[in-house]
Amino acid sequence: MERTLSIIKPDGVARGLTGEVIKRFESNNIKIIAMKMISMNLAQAEGFYAVHKKRPFFSSLTEFMSSGPCVTMVLEGENVIAKNRELMGATDYREAKEGTIRRDFATDIEKNIVHGSDSPESASFETGYFFNSFEIVG
Numbered sequence: 001m002e003r004t005l006s007i008i009k010p011d012g013v014a015r016g017l018t019g020e021v022i023k024r025f026e027s028n029n030i031k032i033i034a035m036k037m038i039s040m041n042l043a044q045a046e047g048f049y050a051v052h053k054k055r056p057f058f059s060s061l062t063e064f065m066s067s068g069p070c071v072t073m074v075l076e077g078e079n080v081i082a083k084n085r086e087l088m089g090a091t092d093y094r095e096a097k098e099g100t101i102r103r104d105f106a107t108d109i110e111k112n113i114v115h116g117s118d119s120p121e122s123a124s125f126e127t128g129y130f131f132n133s134f135e136i137v138g
């Protein structure tokens with residue numbers, strides 16, 4: 001069993017896609033074991049995306065991620081890190097496969113509806129960034 005962090009980004013929440021994203025997880029046998037709506041300030045978004053600090057899109061990304069509420073979830077299942085990334089599709093929605101969340105809904109490489117951890121190490125850091133052990137029903 002693996003765990004991963006999912007975020008429905010401010011564009012996904014503002015566009016009313018929270019239920020749609022959750023439905024895709026649940027209908028693919030992915031279990032949600034923690035969930036909350038949060039509103040990050042800039043420093044919190046910078047801390048979350050610290051690994052991208054040197055990238056040219058860092059300041060735009062962190063401003064976007066702190067521009068409105070997000071829904072954060074811990075997902076559990078077999079190979080859930082890869083499975084979630086498959087459901088999300090490529091970061092750039094123009095390269096994402098048909099039927100993926102980003103291909104269906106993203107409008108921009110930055111405003112791409114969802115985030116998902118990309119490795120067990122980042123899943124562990126990212127899950128711990130938003131949830132303590134009492135908030136995870138595992």
Ligand code: CMP
Nearest residue numbers: 052057061091109110111112114115116
């Ligand atoms: P995410 O999966 O949350 O990881 C980093 C985020 O940076 C990515 O999704 C996009 O929202 C954003 N981003 C903006 N521009 C780029 C880019 N050129 N390459 C990768 N990620 C980008």
